[in-house]
Amino acid sequence: MRIKVDVDLCTGCETCISSCPYDAIEMKDDKAFINEYCQLCRNCLNVCPEGAIKEIEGEEPLAVEDLSSYKGVWVFAEQREGRVSDVAFELLGVGRELADQKDTELSAVLFGADSSEAERLIHWGADRVYHCPDSIFDKFNDDPYVDLLTHLIKRYKPEIVLAGATPMGRSFFPRVAARLKTGLTADCTSLKIDPETGHLLQIRPAFGGNIMATILCPRTRPQMATVRPRVMKKGSYDESRKGEIIEIDAENLRCRTRVLETVKEESETTCNLQEADVIVSGGRGLGGPEGFRMLEELAKLLGGAVGASRAAVDEGWIPYSHQVGQTGKTVCPRLYIACGISGAVQHLVGMQSSDVIIAINKNEDAPIFGVANYAIVGDVKEIVPLLIRKLKEVKGQ
Amino acid sequence: MKIVVCIKQVPDTAEVRINPETNTLVRDGVPSIINPYDLHALEAALQIKEKIGGTVTAITMGPPQAEDALREAIAMGVDDAVLLTDRAFAGSDTWATAYTLARAVSRIGYDLILCGKQAIDGDTAQVGPEMAEFLDIPHIAYVKAIDDINDRVIRVKRMMEEGYDVVEADLPVLLTVVKEINEPRLPSLKGKMRAKKAEIRRLGFKDLETDEHLVGLQGSPTQVKNIFAPEMKKDRKVLKGTPEEVVEQLITVLKEMKCL
Numbered sequence A: 001m002r003i004k005v006d007v008d009l010c011t012g013c014e015t016c017i018s019s020c021p022y023d024a025i026e027m028k029d030d031k032a033f034i035n036e037y038c039q040l041c042r043n044c045l046n047v048c049p050e051g052a053i054k055e056i057e058g059e060e061p062l063a064v065e066d067l068s069s070y071k072g073v074w075v076f077a078e079q080r081e082g083r084v085s086d087v088a089f090e091l092l093g094v095g096r097e098l099a100d101q102k103d104t105e106l107s108a109v110l111f112g113a114d115s116s117e118a119e120r121l122i123h124w125g126a127d128r129v130y131h132c133p134d135s136i137f138d139k140f141n142d143d144p145y146v147d148l149l150t151h152l153i154k155r156y157k158p159e160i161v162l163a164g165a166t167p168m169g170r171s172f173f174p175r176v177a178a179r180l181k182t183g184l185t186a187d188c189t190s191l192k193i194d195p196e197t198g199h200l201l202q203i204r205p206a207f208g209g210n211i212m213a214t215i216l217c218p219r220t221r222p223q224m225a226t227v228r229p230r231v232m233k234k235g236s237y238d239e240s241r242k243g244e245i246i247e248i249d250a251e252n253l254r255c256r257t258r259v260l261e262t263v264k265e266e267s268e269t270t271c272n273l274q275e276a277d278v279i280v281s282g283g284r285g286l287g288g289p290e291g292f293r294m295l296e297e298l299a300k301l302l303g304g305a306v307g308a309s310r311a312a313v314d315e316g317w318i319p320y321s322h323q324v325g326q327t328g329k330t331v332c333p334r335l336y337i338a339c340g341i342s343g344a345v346q347h348l349v350g351m352q353s354s355d356v357i358i359a360i361n362k363n364e365d366a367p368i369f370g371v372a373n374y375a376i377v378g379d380v381k382e383i384v385p386l387l388i389r390k391l392k393e394v395k396g397q
Numbered sequence B: 001m002k003i004v005v006c007i008k009q010v011p012d013t014a015e016v017r018i019n020p021e022t023n024t025l026v027r028d029g030v031p032s033i034i035n036p037y038d039l040h041a042l043e044a045a046l047q048i049k050e051k052i053g054g055t056v057t058a059i060t061m062g063p064p065q066a067e068d069a070l071r072e073a074i075a076m077g078v079d080d081a082v083l084l085t086d087r088a089f090a091g092s093d094t095w096a097t098a099y100t101l102a103r104a105v106s107r108i109g110y111d112l113i114l115c116g117k118q119a120i121d122g123d124t125a126q127v128g129p130e131m132a133e134f135l136d137i138p139h140i141a142y143v144k145a146i147d148d149i150n151d152r153v154i155r156v157k158r159m160m161e162e163g164y165d166v167v168e169a170d171l172p173v174l175l176t177v178v179k180e181i182n183e184p185r186l187p188s189l190k191g192k193m194r195a196k197k198a199e200i201r202r203l204g205f206k207d208l209e210t211d212e213h214l215v216g217l218q219g220s221p222t223q224v225k226n227i228f229a230p231e232m233k234k235d236r237k238v239l240k241g242t243p244e245e246v247v248e249q250l251i252t253v254l255k256e257m258k259c260l
């Protein structure tokens, strides 16, 4: 173990110098430097206002237990009204990859629903399903979810546990992490195993999508992360895949909240957008609401749905339910056609994992071209009507 | 009714940029604001106080300059403000932040705790539920309306993926709120005057009577390994020519993708 100054963060404020009982910190080139007198007392660690003084390697484990006793990858499979949500199958996709890399097993945890749903999780890649079919899970209350998942994790000690970054996952998963005294990384867009250390590399956007950060949870287990729906690809479905279902009893579960009523408000368009294979999306470059009429026609010809940038929504050209991006929907269609969208990071985080992206923009430097597979530098008001005409010809309309 | 609102001072992320050469955040000149969701939490607290009486305390954990955020909260109308600041808290992740806030809040006392849905710098939405866990009280996340509240019970609308749930809980409880819940008020002139003079209570590591392994960097299970600029696609193809030619090429792409 060593203590080091991160010179990029150090502002040369000298606050740390007086904190050291051993006079082991000196200034070199206007940055703090820790010399050989350092006794590793750690006193300086918390002193730096910039957090520039860091421990390197072999930190004291937060957990008393041996980390290597934790094995296997778990996916929390959320269900609503007895149906497992798609995000669970997406998590099984990435979970399978992680488990294979670690040469370990992939398990799913299902609370509520019946055993046919547990079977489906096996077909989608799980080796094992821990299933508690109790009716206490019919409605979503945090307490029983937290109690039972924490109990199972303590008992079976998985190394990695993933959940969807849905209203449900984001509500109860943090409590599980808090109770287990382990780390949780929200909204990951990519998960990998570090080939050197075996730790989970959890990659997520931060600061409104302006940067990406890699987060580690090196000292405690399990390593927990949430992933937004539609960011990961589903794994492969295999009807013949066999696995084990372990039935779990619901015992001693508390429940301090009461769901009195569940109200559905889904509009057709929202639901279309996230299910759609093709999305035709428009931004301020469309110039007005009539631009969206044009996109609706194009979307219809392609069997797709219409999306929008926030700027277009803010202009009032199309309702909020169509908004794609950080504060809108995350989508992952086979084809995303961006028309007159500049490609601000907040928009990109919501659509960049689409399989194929076509961008039409009259500014050749627009950042949207940075994520596009096919770039068209041109006027949407020219290209799109022409495309609609051609498509009609091809389809013989 | 004793209401505590947790607010965080954050950089206005709309203005944060990354320096692509150094892969570091450029925060120069970026203004600090109260996390927008926390303004809605403050407003909700003030409305409850106006309806059934009580006191509202705003608390923040952060560097000394986070005091500005508290003065702003006082200007909006909160009764009391607490600044939780200590070098020992530096480098906290959500676990350590929630733990530290929970220790402080239990010293202050509460019937109801309000947080924003998430902070716009980290966007984690974890601190609220984690705090509730440390305090061993229930929480309800993503609250978009408070339907009813009295000294004993609260009933709210909680946003879910396909609509909302009506949820009830006995106090004490912690809520995290979304923007739909209300329209935050602007500070009044009188409030601003009061904010200037108001005394802000400070709490540090020693006041919390806890273990240093549970706060700051040491108490943080997660670590940021590195940060980098979002990647660009490399296999990009530019479709060139007259609009007619471009559209022809597009049709070919769509046919290849079996979109027709």
Ligand SMILES: Cc1cc2nc3c(=O)[nH]c(=O)nc-3n(C[C@H](O)[C@H](O)[C@H](O)COP(=O)(O)OP(=O)(O)OC[C@H]3O[C@@H](n4cnc5c(N)ncnc54)[C@H](O)[C@@H]3O)c2cc1C
Pocket (backbone or CB within 6 Å): A208, A282, A283, A284, A285, A286, A308, A309, A310, A311, A312, A323, A324, A325, A326, A327, A328, A329, A339, A340, A341, A342, A343, A344, A345, A346, A347, A350, A360, A361, A362, A363, A366, A378, A379, A380, A381, B013, B014
């Ligand atoms: C906290 C926060 C959250 C946000 N969340 C989201 C979000 O969820 N989703 C989102 O989309 N944005 C979001 N934004 C806003 C985002 O930063 C951008 O402002 C927004 O995406 C811009 O929309 P736009 O590309 O349509 O408009 P502009 O940036 O104005 O771009 C219009 C583009 O159209 C091009 N153009 C103009 N005329 C034509 C023409 N005739 N033919 C072809 N091209 C043309 C222009 O060259 C330009 O590139 C968020 C911002 C913040 C601060």
Ligand SMILES: Nc1ncnc2c1ncn2[C@@H]1O[C@H](COP(=O)(O)O)[C@@H](O)[C@H]1O
Pocket (backbone or CB within 6 Å): B006, B007, B008, B035, B037, B038, B041, B059, B060, B061, B062, B094, B097, B101, B114, B115, B116, B117, B118, B119, B120, B122, B123, B124, B125, B126, B127, B128
């Ligand atoms: N340092 C802090 N001080 C006070 N409240 C905080 C702090 N960090 C987070 N919160 C509260 O927790 C909510 C969620 O934050 P986060 O989990 O960081 O997204 C915020 O909206 C605040 O209400």
